[in-house]
Amino acid sequence: MAEIRVLDLHKAFADFTAVKGSTFTVKDGEFFCLLGPSGCGKTTTLRMIAGLELPTSGQIFLGEEDVSFKRASARDIAFVFQMFALYPHMNVRRNIAFPLVSQGMLKSEIDRQVDQAARTLRIAELLDKPVSGLSAGDRQRVALGRAIVRQPLAFLMDEPLGALDSEFREVMCQELRALHDRLGATTVYVTHDQREAMAMADTIAIMNEGVIEQLGAPREVYERPASVFVADFIGAPSMNFLPFEAALASGASAVRIGAATIEVPALREDVSARPLLCGVRPEHVRFADSSALRAEVLGSEYLGTGRIVTLNVGGGVTLRAKVGVASMAQRGDHVGLAFDAEAVSLFDKVSGRALRTARDDRPHAGGAGHG
Numbered sequence: 001m002a003e004i005r006v007l008d009l010h011k012a013f014a015d016f017t018a019v020k021g022s023t024f025t026v027k028d029g030e031f032f033c034l035l036g037p038s039g040c041g042k043t044t045t046l047r048m049i050a051g052l053e054l055p056t057s058g059q060i061f062l063g064e065e066d067v068s069f070k071r072a073s074a075r076d077i078a079f080v081f082q083m084f085a086l087y088p089h090m091n092v093r094r095n096i097a098f099p100l101v102s103q104g105m106l107k108s109e110i111d112r113q114v115d116q117a118a119r120t121l122r123i124a125e126l127l128d129k130p131v132s133g134l135s136a137g138d139r140q141r142v143a144l145g146r147a148i149v150r151q152p153l154a155f156l157m158d159e160p161l162g163a164l165d166s167e168f169r170e171v172m173c174q175e176l177r178a179l180h181d182r183l184g185a186t187t188v189y190v191t192h193d194q195r196e197a198m199a200m201a202d203t204i205a206i207m208n209e210g211v212i213e214q215l216g217a218p219r220e221v222y223e224r225p226a227s228v229f230v231a232d233f234i235g236a237p238s239m240n241f242l243p244f245e246a247a248l249a250s251g252a253s254a255v256r257i258g259a260a261t262i263e264v265p266a267l268r269e270d271v272s273a274r275p276l277l278c279g280v281r282p283e284h285v286r287f288a289d290s291s292a293l294r295a296e297v298l299g300s301e302y303l304g305t306g307r308i309v310t311l312n313v314g315g316g317v318t319l320r321a322k323v324g325v326a327s328m329a330q331r332g333d334h335v336g337l338a339f340d341a342e343a344v345s346l347f348d349k350v351s352g353r354a355l356r357t358a359r360d361d362r363p364h365a366g367g368a369g370h371g
């Protein structure tokens with residue numbers, strides 16, 4: 001296995017730039033996710049790592065080797081495009097063995113490798129079955145087997161679970177992560193589903209319009225989002241954003257939203273006269289009768305583990321609170337709301353940049369991986 005290093009990677013298609021200066025390292029044995037909405041440049045980035053697309057500028061290293069302009073076949077990487085691309089007329093054994101047969105490997109050695117891959121994937125009993133009769137999950141395991149036997153330096157996967165229904169996807173997420181832990185394989189995994197990325201990744205790169213907005217562990221990007229985009233994209237339901245225009249000088253520790261004063265930790269930066277957004281995750285919104293921040297309950301959704309209460313705070317702003325199941329809030333109720341100061345994030349409304357994030361007493365270093 002090997003480390004993958006990507007340096008200031010750009011890709012332009014005619015006058016449209018799909019990838020704008022990405023820089024990141026996938027450590028040896030790491031499970032790395034490229035996450036972002038449709039069209040943000042995830043597949044283009046992955047195809048450049050695979051050698052299926054050449055960069056407009058920038059460099060890609062596989063281990064110590066600069067592979068930026070090497071052909072795909074000269075890179076020791078397995079690209080698992082889409083897990084169902086099997087040969088339907090072959091049985092499981094021949095499907096898994098296919099890349100080894102193409103390499104001209106000895107039959108006894110092929111059998112040994114295929115048996116080992118099948119045991120790793122827990123499909124040894126299926127080896128002589130035709131793939132046409134297999135369940136979606138087993139077909140997916142066979143496709144993975146075909147990638148594993150090559151023993152590549154890295155695995156690249158582009159939305160491999162996209163075609164599965166959500167319940168099965170959750171199971172496959174856990175299986176893929178467990179398989180990764182057994183193989184210790186460097187993996188770059190593309191998804192637009194933040195839940196998949198949060199469940200599986202060691203490190204997530206969150207992309208928006210060709211730019212990596214933040215690189216970090218799941219907990220890091222959840223608790224300390226570098227931008228409004230990241231804060232909004234990660235977490236469900238997503239973070240609440242309250243706009244306010246109050247002058248907030250350097251060192252100030254409160255902001256005004258309507259009639260209410262919200263305590264926030266002091267900022268080092270002078271942001272007076274700049275429009276800001278106050279960000280609060282739903283689990284940090286509390287009901288507080290005496291609070292001057294008033295809201296009307298619009299609805300309440302029972303989740304089993306809690307309730308999501310939708311609240312209108314006026315001025316066209318709606319908030320969501322995640323509260324206990326015992327909460328009695330009902331549509332039409334008028335309630336007071338409070339947030340703990342350390343759970344509040346502040347963003348520059350114009351640039352979207354985080355000025356401070358929840359559980360952070362330092363100004364944020366900002367986005368990583370570009371510029």
Ligand SMILES: Nc1ncnc2c1ncn2[C@@H]1O[C@H](COP(=O)(O)OP(=O)(O)OP(=O)(O)O)[C@@H](O)[C@H]1O
Nearest residue numbers: 013016018036037038039040041042043044045192
């Ligand atoms: N060969 C190409 N020629 C022109 N434009 C392209 C080409 N390939 C990709 N693009 C454009 O580059 C942008 C990024 O595409 P890409 O496929 O990398 O997005 P993505 O993040 O994988 O999106 P999705 O989630 O929809 O798969 C898109 O606007 C796409 O239309």
Ligand SMILES: [Mg+2]
Nearest residue numbers: 042043044158
């Ligand atoms: Mg894509």
